[in-house]
Amino acid sequence: MSAPILEVKDLHVAFDTRRGTVQALRGVSLSLAPGEALAIVGESGSGKSVTAQSVMGLIDVPGRISGGSVHWCGEPLIGEKPVRRARGIWGKEIAMIFQDPMTSLNPLMTIGAQLSEVMELHLGLSHSAALARAAELLDAVGISGARRRLEQYPHELSGGMRQRVMIAMGIACNPRLLIADEPTTALDVTVQAQILELLAQLQKDLGLAIILITHDLGIVAGLCQRVAVMYAGQIIETGAVDDIFERPAHPYTQGLLRSTPDLDGGSKRLVSIEGTPPGLVQPPPGCGFFDRCIVREEACRVPQTLREYQGGSVACRKAGIDAWKDVVA
Ligand SMILES: Nc1ncnc2c1ncn2[C@@H]1O[C@H](COP(=O)(O)OP(=O)(O)OP(=O)(O)O)[C@@H](O)[C@H]1O
Ligand SMILES: [Mg+2]
Structure with a gap:
């Protein structure tokens, strides 16, 4: 296997709030190989976005990285001695797109102006070269009539079209992730x-590594x-x-x-997981899922730390036992 491009080790992120210090990330480790697509799934508040924001250097007051490290191609991205290059890595080698394109697109600028600005800034392209490449990018993300689209403003596009524009912005500087x-x-x-199909296509065509964050396990397979x-x-x-x-091992998974109906063709009975995740101001020292787990034991x-399994x-x-087999929603 090739060396990982991204390596997150034992990352801790805390937010100082009036309610106390929220332990948003409590020892997250992951690595990503070049061209690999990883899904991060989990319910609201589990720390998916904070993980992404940490990798993008977006954790800011009241948040702080309280431990651990993030390495990009072997070099530290955050921590005590972040590489000076990091500013050039974010947005260029690692790009990020969000749920709502309207929060990241400038409503007062045309699509062409926004796309070309990124490339002038990061790639040093002239305005006309950047515009030409912007048209190519729109084409690549499946937007037809690219020349005309460049002159339009975000509100003139449909939601799906805007998300395609965001993806075009994301890949404009040939990121690796x-x-x-x-x-x-x-x-x-x-x-x-x-x-999702477009992202899969780009992964294949450009050798792009992807981290897909979602609460919906149902969409990751393709x-x-x-x-x-x-959690x-x-x-x-x-x-x-x-x-x-096929063989989810953790009772939460x-x-x-x-609880996702159409994944297994209805062959299994649906369950709903009762209860809510623990508060993160004083998280439990043991398994976070303890209170909701129906196969829990005092031990x-x-x-509970990650160990190799299957x-x-x-x-x-208790990994591997079929926790919900006798439960009906
Ligand atoms: N700016 C902030 N100030 C205080 N707490 C924060 C802040 N940002 C995130 N948190 C806390 O960090 C924890 C993880 O949040 P995060 O946004 O990563 O969840 P998520 O998994 O992305 O959830 P969602 O599916 O709702 O997007 C939550 O408890 C959240 O309240
Ligand atoms: Mg989120």
């Missing part, structure tokens, strides 16, 4: 499928090779997509899959 944070959540199912499942600021299971779908109150890894003493 594209982080997509819930890129399709605001879109209807058909458009969502088209956008794009991602590997999945990391987050309460920790990664609790990782594995190849097929393995996670099993529950997630069982689960001690910290080609992936899992942080559960």
Whole structure:
């Protein structure tokens, strides 16, 4: 296997709030090979976006990185001695797109002006060269009539079209990694499928590595090779997509899959996972899923760390038993 381009090790991120210090990330580790697509899944508040923001250098007051490291191609991106190059890495070698393109697109600038600005800044292209490449990019992300589109403003485009423009901006500087944070959540199912297909195509054509962040395990299969499942600021299971779908090992992952109706053709009974994740101001020292887990034991109150399991890894003493087999929603 080739050396990882991205390596996150034991990352801790905290937010100082009036309610106390929120331990948003509690020892997150992951690595990504060149050209690989990884999904980070988990419910709201589990730390998916904070993980992405850490990699992008976007953690700012009241947040802070309180431990761990992020390396890009072997060089430290954050931490005590971040490379001076880091500013050139963010936005160029690592790009990010968000759920709502309207928050990242400038409503007062044409699509062409926004796209070309990025390339003039990062690639040093002349304005006319950047505009020509902008048209090519729109073409590459499946927007027809590129020349005309360049003169339009964001509000003149549909939601799906705007997300395509965001992706064009994301890949404008030939990044090696594209982080997509819930890129399709605001879109209807058909458009969502088209956008995921576009990302898969770009991964193949450009050798682009992708981190897809989603709360919906159902959408990862067509794009991602590997999945990391987050819960309460920790990664609790990782594995190849097929393995996670066929043999989820952690009771939480099993529950997630069982609460997603159309994945297994209805062959399994649906369950709903009762309860809510623990507060992160004083997170429990042991398994974060303890209170909601139906196969918990007293011994689960001690910290559960990831261990190798079936080609992936899992942080559960009872990994592999079919936790929800007797439960009906
Ligand atoms: N700016 C902030 N100030 C205080 N707490 C924050 C801030 N940003 C994130 N958090 C906290 O960090 C934790 C992780 O948040 P994060 O946004 O990463 O969740 P997420 O998995 O992306 O959820 P969602 O699916 O809702 O986007 C949450 O408890 C959240 O409240
Ligand atoms: Mg988020």
